[in-house]
Amino acid sequence: MSTSAPQGILRAPAEQTHAQELALLAEKDTGPRPEGWKLSPRAVRRFIVGDEKLGITRKFYGDDALVDRCVVTLMSDRGLLLVGEPGTAKSMLSELLTAAISGRSDRTIQGTAGTTEDQIKYTWNFALLLAQGPSTRALVKGPLFEAMAGGCLCRFEELTRVQPEIQDSLISLLSDKVLHVPELAGEDSMVFAARGFNVLATANIRDRGVHEMSSALKRRFNFETVRPINDRKLEIQLVRERTQALLARAQVEVDLQPDVVELLVTAFHDLRHGVTGEGVVVEKPTAVMSSAEAVSVGYAACLDAHYLGGGSVAGEHVAKQLIGTVLKDNPDDGKKLRHYFDVVVKQRAQRDSQWKRVLDARRELER
Numbered sequence: 001m002s003t004s005a006p007q008g009i010l011r012a013p014a015e016q017t018h019a020q021e022l023a024l025l026a027e028k029d030t031g032p033r034p035e036g037w038k039l040s041p042r043a044v045r046r047f048i049v050g051d052e053k054l055g056i057t058r059k060f061y062g063d064d065a066l067v068d069r070c071v072v073t074l075m076s077d078r079g080l081l082l083v084g085e086p087g088t089a090k091s092m093l094s095e096l097l098t099a100a101i102s103g104r105s106d107r108t109i110q111g112t113a114g115t116t117e118d119q120i121k122y123t124w125n126f127a128l129l130l131a132q133g134p135s136t137r138a139l140v141k142g143p144l145f146e147a148m149a150g151g152c153l154c155r156f157e158e159l160t161r162v163q164p165e166i167q168d169s170l171i172s173l174l175s176d177k178v179l180h181v182p183e184l185a186g187e188d189s190m191v192f193a194a195r196g197f198n199v200l201a202t203a204n205i206r207d208r209g210v211h212e213m214s215s216a217l218k219r220r221f222n223f224e225t226v227r228p229i230n231d232r233k234l235e236i237q238l239v240r241e242r243t244q245a246l247l248a249r250a251q252v253e254v255d256l257q258p259d260v261v262e263l264l265v266t267a268f269h270d271l272r273h274g275v276t277g278e279g280v281v282v283e284k285p286t287a288v289m290s291s292a293e294a295v296s297v298g299y300a301a302c303l304d305a306h307y308l309g310g311g312s313v314a315g316e317h318v319a320k321q322l323i324g325t326v327l328k329d330n331p332d333d334g335k336k337l338r339h340y341f342d343v344v345v346k347q348r349a350q351r352d353s354q355w356k357r358v359l360d361a362r363r364e365l366e367r
Helices: 019-028 041-049 064-075 090-102 126-132 143-150 170-176 232-250 258-273 291-308 315-327 333-349 353-366
Strands: 079-084 108-110 122-124 139-141 153-157 178-180 190-192 198-204 221-225
Touching: 019 041, 019 090, 041 064, 041 090, 064 079, 064 090, 064 221, 079 090, 090 153, 090 198, 108 143, 122 126, 139 143, 143 153, 143 178, 143 190, 170 178, 170 198, 232 258, 232 291, 258 291, 258 315, 258 333, 258 353, 291 315, 315 333, 315 353, 333 353
Parallel strands: 079 198, 079 221, 108 153, 153 198
Antiparallel strands: 122 139, 178 190
């Protein structure tokens, strides 16, 4: 089944991109649904891991049992916190779950060091506030307010980047399922969460500026670790499909052969794990060598070949983008990458023409 974003939009939310699949699943869905859910838990699972009989594409390449645990948690009274290395598709999984369960994924808080409590809960239209005083008309609802009132999931991206005292504003909301608005009087002063409400948060365990969560807040969440893909064949499939989807969105046609995708994923596996398939030990760079980065490198290599080359993606296009990815966090990683070229790439270049083209791009490291 084809999926597409509305024309003119660079990146549409999951509920728009996969609207046809969601509609089909809703039509065929006969399973029991928790109150407030758009689909049954079984249909949510099919939407994410795919169903060949219905023509539903796989969207998350990873541990299917993890998806099951996430779905079960979101039916409970505890929030869900997806943790892991950057680039392991935590945010994508969060968006997919929210789109399938609530029908929309835009009730989202982007956590930063400057996130404030009113950005999470509510603030005021100060012109109306001054003119009329506190009223529901002057109230500007935040993502969490809207999710509670509407019985939807609220996404909280990068929770641990937020200051601890702001994080802890979630404790009472997750426990009591009620948001207090003390400025208002009567029934309007309390917003009780409708059925279907929950919080789905993400946190990177490697980023700088991460704040430790309080024990009280941790108890309100079930933690699930999203791990990198270790199956090379599965990662090759992921990188190929995601790259082709990006190219289709950009209306770019290039010749991307399977051996080039395999070369890209092999290089990422070597550098991510610190050992090659031949058993050669290499130093792991500081940079995150995630599947998401591999897709980014593959897409950039295709654009390079399309606009600056002859339209056929080859080893040198991959190598140039790979070098930029490895060196972007720590220039000292250049020494590790030169060692990888001299020891691993040089050997492979003797028997494979694409790896020979990768080796030819080594000169980029000397600039």
